[in-house]
Amino acid sequence: MSVSTVTHVETESLNPYEIVQSQIDQAGKRLGIREEVLNILKKPKRVLYVSFPVKMDNGSIRMFEGFRSQHNDAVGPTKGGIRFHPNVTMDEVKALSMWMSFKCAVAHVPFGGGKGGVICNPHELSKGELQRISRGFMEAIADIVGPEKDIPAPDVYTNAQTMGWMMDTYSRLKGHFSPGVITGKPLSLGGSKGRNEATARGCVYVIEQAMKTLEKPLEGATVAIQGFGNAGRIVADLLSEKRCKIVAVSDTSGAIYQKDGLNLDQVKRLKDGQTSSIVDNPDAQRIENPEELLELDVDILIPAALENVITHKNADRVKAKIVAEAANGPTTPKADEILFNNGILLLPDILANAGGVTVSYFEWVQNLMNYYWSEEEVNSKLQKIMVHSFSEVYSLAKEQQTNLRIAAYMVAIKRITDAMEARGWI
Numbered sequence: 231m232s233v234s235t236v237t238h239v240e241t242e243s244l245n246p247y248e249i250v251q252s253q254i255d256q257a258g259k260r261l262g263i264r265e266e267v268l269n270i271l272k273k274p275k276r277v278l279y280v281s282f283p284v285k286m287d288n289g290s291i292r293m294f295e296g297f298r299s300q301h302n303d304a305v306g307p308t309k310g311g312i313r314f315h316p317n318v319t320m321d322e323v324k325a326l327s328m329w330m331s332f333k334c335a336v337a338h339v340p341f342g343g344g345k346g347g348v349i350c351n352p353h354e355l356s357k358g359e360l361q362r363i364s365r366g367f368m369e370a371i372a373d374i375v376g377p378e379k380d381i382p383a384p385d386v387y388t389n390a391q392t393m394g395w396m397m398d399t400y401s402r403l404k405g406h407f408s409p410g411v412i413t414g415k416p417l418s419l420g421g422s423k424g425r426n427e428a429t430a431r432g433c434v435y436v437i438e439q440a441m442k443t444l445e446k447p448l449e450g451a452t453v454a455i456q457g458f459g460n461a462g463r464i465v466a467d468l469l470s471e472k473r474c475k476i477v478a479v480s481d482t483s484g485a486i487y488q489k490d491g492l493n494l495d496q497v498k499r500l501k502d503g504q505t506s507s508i509v510d511n512p513d514a515q516r517i518e519n520p521e522e523l524l525e526l527d528v529d530i531l532i533p534a535a536l537e538n539v540i541t542h543k544n545a546d547r548v549k550a551k552i553v554a555e556a557a558n559g560p561t562t563p564k565a566d567e568i569l570f571n572n573g574i575l576l577l578p579d580i581l582a583n584a585g586g587v588t589v590s591y592f593e594w595v596q597n598l599m600n601y602y603w604s605e606e607e608v609n610s611k612l613q614k615i616m617v618h619s620f621s622e623v624y625s626l627a628k629e630q631q632t633n634l635r636i637a638a639y640m641v642a643i644k645r646i647t648d649a650m651e652a653r654g655w656i
């Protein structure tokens with residue numbers, strides 16, 4: 231491994247909106263795209279701020295705030311998840327919507343990028359309150375979403391149930407059943423088989439291709455995963471089915487380690503138990519500083535929680551051979567540079583976690599046809615897309631002697647600017 235050339239960077243922006251703009255600049259310049267065209271991509275087309283009242287269980291009325299950002303719809307209607315989190319900001323939602331445009335373009339999914347967020351802490355809310363927040367937010371954004379306009383989906387701290395409530399609210403407002411307005415729904419409401427696992431499954435398909443390319447066996451590979459929700463937990467299961475050793479996982483309660491591989495059934499029982507905490511595990515060692523999970527000497531590191539966890543401050547201590555970004559935006563641009571110089575293969579979010587939106591696209595197609603596919607059909611179509619996307623991005627990265635993130639952006643920007651040109655926008 232070569233020694234990093236970037237060792238004394240003092241600061242870098244952790245604002246995801248500024249980060250995605252710098253990523254667009256880097257890739258756009260390599261493509262030789264005019265600045266005025268890149269400027270179109272550097273801002274979302276529309277951002278809606280909403281505030282809405284919700285009746286709480288104790289009878290009080292509380293105001294909640296949220297955002298929906300629609301980045302670029304040159305390729306098709308905008309699409310992307312809705313996040314419920316206490317720290318959601320408008321800039322974060324804008325950035326997430328931009329990553330969605332590029333992700334869809336990398337996967338050849340005919341959507342532009344959208345994203346939503348509601349500032350709230352689901353851990354402090356009852357199921358009834360969550361339902362009223364979900365309905366309130368959908369009512370507030372109903373005018374700008376729709377099966378042919380903008381199609382939300384789950385993201386952090388939202389799930390199939392949240393999507394079901396939102397679909398019901400939208401359908402009532404429009405006066406007809408409208409499953410195509412949102413994806414990631416329960417199967418009983420037009421959800422797609424395989425959507426719940428799709429983000430993780432897509433990530434595993436990409437990891438498999440990367441390991442093949444590096445000529446390393448997947449069987450027996452050691453894995454550390456930050457985040458144990460939809461993305462992280464299912465990645466753990468799927469990689470363990472492939473006989474990888476999941477040696478460390480973390481969630482908001484902390485991080486645990488077991489050098490011979492964690493007993494995942496036990497970890498899941500703890501997560502689903504009363505305290506919802508993975509750290510009370512007598513058979514695993516607790517990692518006192520959970521961020522040190524990112525620095526473990528493993529074959530594969532999977533950030534599957536939030537943004538900005540691998541930065542210029544800790545990137546030099548990352549020892550994994552592959553970093554697979556199940557999360558959106560976990561690695562900063564300076565950290566990208568350090569990992570690349572250190573010979574670590576980073577599978578960027580807009581490639582590695584594109585499985586979720588890909589199967590969301592399949593769900594939308596099934597809703598519009600009102601004809602549903604088997605799980606095998608969904609998974610095999612997903613695999614084809616992920617394998618093809620990886621090889622397209624990997625070949626370009628080799629040709630351009632750059633990292634996979636910049637190559638993925640180049641693929642995406644080319645596809646979106648071609649559509650903008652064909653529409654006569656540029």
Ligand SMILES: NC(=O)C1=CN([C@@H]2O[C@H](COP(=O)(O)OP(=O)(O)OC[C@H]3O[C@@H](n4cnc5c(N)ncnc54)[C@H](O)[C@@H]3O)[C@@H](O)[C@H]2O)C=CC1
Nearest residue numbers: 386387429457458459460461481482534535557558583586
């Ligand atoms: N759900 C989906 O289909 C997709 C999700 N993603 C991305 O994957 C990431 C995770 O999302 P989901 O798994 O859907 O959310 P989730 O709500 O199902 O799970 C989030 C997990 O992250 C953990 N977490 C939160 N903060 C943490 C921290 N500081 N340290 C360690 N763990 C922490 C939580 O405890 C929870 O286990 C996000 O970046 C999301 O945008 C990307 C593509 C699709």
Ligand SMILES: O=C(O)CCC(=O)C(=O)O
Nearest residue numbers: 310311383385586587590
């Ligand atoms: O399934 C979707 O439409 C979008 C999922 C998502 O929010 C993401 O890929 O970040």
